[in-house]
Amino acid sequence: MPPTAWVCHRTAGRLRIRVAARRGDLGYFDKISHMLAEAPGVTDVHANAVTGTVLLLHGSDIGRIGEFGAAHGLFRLVERMDSLRMQVRRGLAALNDDVGRASGGSWSLGDAAFVGLLGFAALEAIRGNLAAPAATLGWYALAVLSAPDTLSRIGPEVPEQA
Numbered sequence: 001m002p003p004t005a006w007v008c009h010r011t012a013g014r015l016r017i018r019v020a021a022r023r024g025d026l027g028y029f030d031k032i033s034h035m036l037a038e039a040p041g042v043t044d045v046h047a048n049a050v051t052g053t054v055l056l057l058h059g060s061d062i063g064r065i066g067e068f069g070a071a072h073g074l075f076r077l078v079e080r081m082d083s084l085r086m087q088v089r090r091g092l093a094a095l096n097d098d099v100g101r102a103s104g105g106s107w108s109l110g111d112a113a114f115v116g117l118l119g120f121a122a123l124e125a126i127r128g129n130l131a132a133p134a135a136t137l138g139w140y141a142l143a144v145l146s147a148p149d150t151l152s153r154i155g156p157e158v159p160e161q162a
Contacts, residue, residue: 003075
């Protein structure tokens with residue numbers, strides 16, 4: 001069975017994969033470099049046995065490159081799962097966009113968080129829970145208010161380098 005190749009990062013026309021199981025195997029990386037250079041759409045290949053990575057410049061898509069690697073017994077291409085931090089970041093960015101659309105562009109997720117926290121602080125104060133819940137929620141609301149662009153700047157960041 002061919003080794004697993006993880007996608008480290010990719011952009012249009014550029015793909016870096018890591019074949020950790022073969023790191024240090026000069027023969028394997030020499031072979032993979034020559035074979036991938038023949039893959040349809042691949043314009044350049046840079047293999048590094050020391051790091052166990054292969055950089056491909058291409059005009060193809062990742063699926064075709066993965067199929068080529070599997071068909072020639074070079075590797076089984078697997079896309080790396082995003083970290084939990086990246087998944088949460090993307091979810092918050094989508095929620096921020098939804099809040100903006102629903103409010104006609106007048107609110108951000110930060111604005112909604114401020115109003116929600118302040119509302120819960122008022123509710124706890126009315127219930128007589130002034131010490132911990134009301135004060136804490138009010139403090140959090142003020143923290144959101146003092147940094148209003150924190151949540152509005154949330155957006156997809158460049159994926160982490162593996």
